[in-house]
Each structure stands twice: as C-alpha cells, then as structure tokens.
Amino acid sequence: MRTFHFGEIGRRLYGAYTDPVEGRRGAPAVLLCYPGVHEYNTAHWAFRRLAASLSRAGYASLRFDYPGTGDSDGSVEDTTFASMVTSVQTAARELVDLSGARKLWLVGLRLGATAAAVASLDELPVRGLVLWDAVTSGGSYLAELEERDRLRDLLFLHWAEHAKKSQELLGYTFPDSVRRSISAVNLRKSIAQRPGAPKQVLFLREAREGDAAQDVELSRFWSEQGTEVSRHELPFGGGVDRQISGNEVLLSSEAIAAIVSAIGGERGR
Secondary structure (H helix, E strand, O other): OEEEEEOOOOOOEEEEEEOOOOOOOOOOEEEEEOOOHHHHHHHHHHHHHHHHHHHHOOOOEEEEOOOOOOOOOOOHHHOOHHHHHHHHHHHHHHHHHHHOOOOEEEEEEOHHHHHHHHHOOOOOOEEEEEEEOOOOEHHHHHHHHHHHHHHHHHHOOOHHHHOOOOOEEOOEEOOHHHHHHHHOOEHHHHHHOOOOOOOEEEEEEEOOOOHHHHHHHHHHHHHHOOOEEEEEEEOOOOOEEOOOOOOOEEOOHHHHHHHHHHHHHOOOO
8 A cells, every 4th residue: 555645736635545466457446435524534444444355356446535634735624525526536537647547436435425426427437436325415414414413412411512513513623614515415416417427336325214215316317328327235324333422433344345346347348
C-alpha cells in the first residue's frame, strides 16, 4: 500500500493506493468512496479489508479522503456534496494514471455511493458501480443522522443542550452550508439530468421491508439505458455493530465478498 497526496495545490486529496498481488491483464481498477464524514470512522476498517480482498483477487484500488476530512486539504466547510462528487472524479482519474487500467469500478457506501453514482456520469471510463446502502434522499439521510444524534445525547444526558446545537451533529462540526448541500441531494433527479450510464450496477442493502422500494425507480431508469442491474440483500444490520454512542464498526464480510464477486463476474466481457 502506498499513501500520497494528489490533485490541485491547495486542494490536495490524501489517497491510499493498493496494488494487486498478481496483476490480471485487462482487469479494472476499483475506486473506494467512503461515506460522509459522520460515518467515516464506521467504514474505515471495512474499506481497508475490501482493498486487501481486491488486491488478492487481482485488482488495484484507491481509497481517498474528501476535502476537509482525514488528511486531505481544506476545512469542514469544504465538505459539501458537490465537493465529494468532484473529489470522486479527481480520484478516478488519478487511479487510471496509477494503475494503467482502461476501465473502473466505483464502490461507494452511503453518501459516498451517491457521490460515486453522480460522478460516474462525467466522461469517466466507468464499467460498473456498487451502491452500498446508497443515500437517495439527502433530507431523509439528515433526518436519520439527527435522530441518531438525539438518541446519543439522551444516552449521555446531554438532552438539555440538544436544542441549542446548530453547527454540530454526532460530534462533528456541521455548518449550515454543508447541511444545505446534503439536504438538496436527490439521486434519481441527478442521474436523470446527466447523459450516460454504467454497464453494471449492483445495489447492496439490508434485507428489510421497504428498502427495496428505494432502488426500484433507479433500477428501472438504468435498465432502460441498457445497464445490467442486480441486487444483493445483506443480513439485517448489514454487518454493522451499531451502538448509540456512535462507536459502531462496519464488519460486513458478506458485503465485501459480494463486491469482489460482482467485479470478478464481468471478467472477460
């Protein structure tokens, strides 16, 4: 694994590139797109495991931090949804240069999946998308985070302070500008406004009643564009050890196996 910074001066992104153990001729490279800042710590270990699994299967991969997060340049005000999409595009081009691959798979979790889906339509050599519990509505996503924040405050007896918070969420600074950018997210509308479609899309979601309905319209739209759409249902909890305190850790071996299998399944096409 190699770590480095890339991109424009003043907007440098931090990346971690993993070579394949044994390169495969014509194999795609895989860009891993973390969820939003509030779920980054949850996913970090799983993404490291995923990169290692991809390497053993013969695929190069790149993980990266969004602007204003981790070791990338910027401040928290820079972590808007638009900047996430731009960062995915920048990282995808960097991965092509590093790996020499002629095609890419983008794998995103939660808000990272949404950013990957939108970024994939911008003249990138994207063969496939893996949308792991993708956020389809920014408003619903924020409502979920705010409910988790409320429960966390109650657990730690911070309930008297909860109503006073305006620029903080789940322990992270959360400016109004960033909140507005996320609340405006509408994945179905975004992809309908842009030309192009990936060859394959895999939806990964927990096997809970009602979840599939979120993907039906997206699946129909992409299928009409000639995209091969599939779905893999994860066990309830999706492999996440959730704690109201916010110390949850993503440990989904099944999701990792499904992702590697989907990418390997297109070999030779």
